[in-house]
Amino acid sequence: MTPDLLLAHGYFLYEDPKELQIMKPYAPLGILYLCSHLQAKGFDVEVFDTTFSSKAALIERLQTGTPSTLGLYANLMTRSNIVELLRIAREAGWRTIVGGPEPGAYAKEYLDAGAEFVVLGEGELTLEELMTAIRSGGLDQIGKIDGLAYLENGELRQTQPRAQIKCLDDQPWPARKMVNIQKYVDTWRTHHGKGSVNFITARGCAYRCQWCSHQVYGNTHRRRDPLLVVDEVEWLLSEYQPDMVWVSDDVFTINHTWLRTYAAEMKRRGLRIPFECISRADRLNEEAMDLLAELGCFRVWIGSESGSQRILDSMQRGVKLDQVQRAVELSKTRGIESGMFLMWGYEGEELEDIEATIKHVSRTQPDIFFTTVSYPIKGTPYYKKIQDDLIQLAPWGTSSDREIKIRGRHSRRYYSFADKLLRSEVALARMREINTSDEQEIGRLAEEVRNARTGLIDAAAEVEA
Incomplete structure (x- = not known):
């Protein structure tokens, strides 16, 4: 049976070398809250938990299953995966919705990348109204749904901001049984x-x-x-x-x-x-x-x-x-x-x-x-303050805000020396605090401190962009 809505996210644990070193995954509570809310309202919702799956498996689900509506949660670290999934889903005939902490700041970009709708802010009530409109064929009234962005004749349209849920106690627990x-x-x-x-x-x-x-x-x-x-x-x-x-x-x-x-x-x-x-x-x-x-x-x-x-x-x-x-x-x-x-x-x-x-x-x-x-996240005061000095080297859909360069800022090598200096100084202070008699280790750390501080000063003229 085809669900009314398939919810997924773009975090693939086994395809991320850094996360494989950490191995501290947690369940995606955001989409599980959306799932439980919509299920309580009578919608048939399925969750594809990408954490322990693969991008290929989700793509196969999209390309071989009967198309319905796909809802994707996106953040700055999963942008490239989400952009790829949106394109594939649209090509396979799915309606596409995206939400989460990043799409609100990049609504036009996500819509251009293949999202049909961007949910702005807290998602439960907006998604409930949107799914009701999709199920009833009432998309001609889409402009009356608060907290939504979409394209109309190629132009960005954003509806009124969605009022937040007043009482969180009225919400069901996350649908943990779905993962x-x-x-x-x-x-x-x-x-x-x-x-x-x-x-x-x-x-x-x-x-x-x-x-x-x-x-x-x-x-x-x-x-x-x-x-x-x-x-x-x-x-x-x-x-x-x-x-x-x-x-x-x-x-x-x-x-x-x-x-x-x-x-x-x-x-x-x-x-x-x-x-x-x-x-x-x-x-x-x-x-x-x-x-x-x-x-x-x-x-x-x-x-x-x-x-x-x-x-x-x-x-x-x-x-x-x-x-x-x-x-x-x-x-x-x-x-x-x-x-x-x-x-x-x-x-x-x-x-x-x-x-x-x-x-x-x-x-x-x-x-x-x-x-x-x-790193400046779009939509924040920090981003607005320095946006004239921001340089995006890679295409938006294959990068993240963490990869944006800031004109005139010190190089990453400079900050690597700052890191080394910090860790060596802290370790040296800890050794002295415990009043250790290991003079050899103290001497080694003192040498690391000198080298790191010299490197920091020598790299001071280097800029990242």
Whole structure:
């Protein structure tokens, strides 16, 4: 039987060399929420989970199955796959819809690439109305559906913005039975010794960091009832028996009253599961950290981004360096690992800002830290600020925003030296903190620091474009 809608995404784990090294996949909750919503409204929806499949298998499904409507979730990392799938689907006679965090910023490009409709923002209600119109043949009234983009005589048309769902508790849980969740758990367990599942307690982030995309949920934050979240957690633990969970919220600890109620209900039901989450330093005080520890949090990710207060202020991060340092200290005293995200190359960054970041991380000593070179995502204030200096070397459909070059910015080699300097300085500070007597290792790290700093200075005149 041909479904009303086939939902898929463009993430193919086994075809991504980097992801094969990481092997930490999670179920695509976005399309599973869409699926459960539409099924509750009477639509026949099928999910093709590409994570453990192949592009060839999905293409075969599109080319040999009876054409219906295809809905694809796209983000900046899956753009090229989605563009290819849209073309193939249209050639095979499918109606095509695309949504997710990237298409809203590139509606015309996705429509030109083969999408018939682009869902803008939160998808459930828009997709419900669109599927109703498709099923009834009422596409002549398409302009009355909020949250939609389409082409009319080759020109882009965008309808009124879609109002967001007021009460998330009215939405059904993600349709996890439509995919093989156990395979996600087993993949984690095979490669990391612990099986994991994911869930959300909220949608959106109300903060206004200049580089962060808010295409789907805008600058809003809506929370689910904590008792109903515990219902879902209890079911997940019973159904899949994971060893840990990932709370997929943008900022888990925004509302301390909510967190307090959630922790109390988990305790009342005798539920405790190791988990990791993302937060902000300004939303991590002693009480919040105590609650995280009580709940079983083993790692909290803190978006430090930079060790330069000047750069943080330019990002409109809304966080002070001493708050980040305090948050890491609080996590250590409670046995919770701290993870830190850092960003090189933000607009206006100078050598002194890089040195400040190195000093900040060396002093703070998070358990884990990751770095990236900043990239402008279309639709963000950061993108708009520097768009006149952006250079796209590869065709849009085969590249991503991460590959855009910024005229006049330091070269990637420069930032590779910044990375080496950071890691060597942090390791050296850690050695000295534990008062080690391994003078040979200290000497080796000191030499790495000197070489990295020399390389950084020597590469300062190099630009990426």
